[in-house]
Amino acid sequence: MKDPNCIFCKIANGEIPTNTVYEDDHFRAILDAGPATKGHTLILPKEHAANLFELPEDMAAEAMKVAKKVGEMLKEKLHADGLNLVQNNGEVAGQTVHHFHIHVIPRFEGDGQKIGWNPKSPTAEEQEAILKEIL
Ligand code: AMP
Ligand code: ZN
Numbered sequence: 001m002k003d004p005n006c007i008f009c010k011i012a013n014g015e016i017p018t019n020t021v022y023e024d025d026h027f028r029a030i031l032d033a034g035p036a037t038k039g040h041t042l043i044l045p046k047e048h049a050a051n052l053f054e055l056p057e058d059m060a061a062e063a064m065k066v067a068k069k070v071g072e073m074l075k076e077k078l079h080a081d082g083l084n085l086v087q088n089n090g091e092v093a094g095q096t097v098h099h100f101h102i103h104v105i106p107r108f109e110g111d112g113q114k115i116g117w118n119p120k121s122p123t124a125e126e127q128e129a130i131l132k133e134i135l
Pocket of ligand 1: 007018030031032033034035042087088094095096097098
């Protein structure tokens with residue numbers, strides 16, 4: 001299903017022209033309009049899913065295959081030194097466009113970008129308590 005109010009639905013399905021680096025039956029990969037680095041690409045499913053939780057399992061598996069293919073292409077063609085895959089779900093997690101997408105971010109020595117978090121130092125007891133909550 002496409003969402004008529006979703007810009008990434010329109011982009012993924014070719015209704016809004018964009019810079020496509022890869023396309024198949026289910027996905028389009030485009031250059032991010034506000035790239036972190038040269039070649040920063042977004043992988044968009046053609047069917048609307050707001051986030052990972054809404055994405056069907058087979059499409060999630062396909063998305064990772066596309067990420068591998070696109071990541072390898074960017075690494076080779078742009079001579080990247082490394083690569084980040086980033087995938088945000090929910091505003092609290094930094095998602096701004098609510099159509100599932102994977103960021104494929106080529107990394108270059110000295111590119112000045114930082115993708116990360118502030119590591120905490122939980123005790124063994126705290127980790128155990130978390131495990132209990134999860135399992
Ligand atoms: P996120 O914060 O994970 O939801 O990422 C949304 C990304 O979409 C950002 O990196 C934006 O720069 C990018 N973006 C938003 N609108 C467009 C657009 N029309 N074309 C290409 N990239 C876009
Ligand atoms: Zn959409």
